[in-house]
Amino acid sequence: MDMKATAKKLGLKERYACMTRGLDWETSYQPMDKVYPFDKFEGIRIHDWDKWEDPFRLTMDAYWKYQGEKEKKLYAVIDAFAQNNGHLNVTDARYLNAVKLFIQAVSPLEYMAHRGFAHVGRQFRGAGARVACQMQAVDELRHAQTQIHTISNYNKYYNGMHSWRDWYENVWYLSVPKSFFDDAITAGPFEYIVAVSFAFEYVLTNLLFVPFMSGAAYNGDMSTVTFGFSAQSDESRHMTLGLEAIKFLLEQDAANVPIVQGWLDKWFWRGYRLLTLVGMMMDYMLPKRVMSWKEAWEIYAEQNGGALFKDLARYGIRLPMGWEQACKEKDHISHQAWGTFYNYTGAAAFHTWIPGQDEMAWLSEKYPDSFDKLYRPRLEHWDAQEKAGNRFYNRTLPMLCTTCTIPMLFTEPDDPTKICYRHSEYKGNQYHFCSDGCKHIFDNEPEKYVQALLPPHQIFKGRNFKPGVDPGAPGFDPLAAVLDFYGVEVGRDNFDFKGSEDQKNFAQWSGKGADPGQSR
């Protein structure tokens, strides 16, 4: 028999309160501090967890419903893409190197974000924060899964995607995303949420998932754009979680303000450095471009991030340290990163190339203050060398910044012709940094960063060779031995795009010719 409903239907706010509050209880035979051992040691003071405001009032039932719809849409696109040989509809196979970088460098972070939120979802003694973190943990796991499923279609046809999980643990350039998340996940729960929800999701993910994904659509990759936008629709919830978390911390106690400011300084800089990879993807790896890194930085960092900090100023929060320098570097970082990968592509699991003439013209137009003066001559020199049969592959090991683990490729903030070197001494050892921002982070927590995993150091220590390899053997080739240990297939996954298996196969399968989009 159906029960007759007499009560008025609950509004959204009441419904949400019913689903998320009263789930907790005061412990009786164990002290609360023993049950929640981690949410006090950072010095954050919380007086009233009930003041936690939930950013999106998405209850679990609505969550399953809408997430289910998003999944259906995404998998319909993936199926259509696979059945229709969608991989042949991309602009040209150079584009796929951006997808390789995505599965190598971004998808493992989604998985780590899932682990991080599952962890902190247990550590907050307020039920509202716990529910929000647990929902985000489920989201992040979904992102990792959908990205792996989507990109596996490309992995059937193209190189550079087969061992991404192992690469994430070992390969030199992938220590950059790995160190970011290892740093966040080994922090306290409040620092983790500021690092990931706020600095990373709020200030920075828009730069990856909005203009880059729009670029993926422009280059004919409907499956990547679909997983990207599907993920970013969750990110919009995560960003507001970050904003609410930060407001909650700042409103609870004035003593929280300097602690939070310190985290904002640190994590803005760490996130910004990590995004160097995205700048390069946008400016060099999309054959058809929607906007430059510089334009994206102006919209999503300067305007949007700037609005956020203006909003937080009422709590006594200022712009993060390094903000001004990051704004100056928008003219340079993508070119400097691409130049480095062009040199080191013999030791990377993706291809590089010299941009075509039309692409250089686009870069000149987008970077009037830097490209023609500083970066075009270098690219043209390398191009001439390659045409003369001298394609240069750097076989040395780069020195890495101890904090961000990026090779020391960045220049001085006010002199783009001079590499920026900083160093600190700690317990008799020298540590090297790419910037004042990274040095500052190290100097605050040296005990943490002296443990940084720096892949070239691992190689020098002999840890990146397969068992039984004898580095003393005559004719020993250390680079070949390291690549073998990494699982990089030499001659397939690396070296110049020109002449690669990807280029030949795509030309043959798509009928688009050997040099699509390349007019040099």
Add this chain to the structure above:
Amino acid sequence: MSTVFIAFQANEDTRPIVNAILRDNPGAVLEEAPALVKINAEGRLTVRRETVEEELGRPFNLQEMHVNLITITGNIEEDDDQFTLTWAH
């Protein structure tokens, strides 16, 4: 006053939502890019359920937006009838 924005996937599901937003927020500016539409507004932007329902010709739950939402910025105030983004400062 800072700019708030909301972006949706460019498809048939979002066209009525975008139309409703442009009707209800006279200062809002539409920006189109491959596969996405973004609406920028100074200080404040509201999505009203009733206007979306008029555009759509059927009942609409504002949370349906999540299916095609890409990104937003600003502080959120949400109830059954409207979804508002603001930068008050």
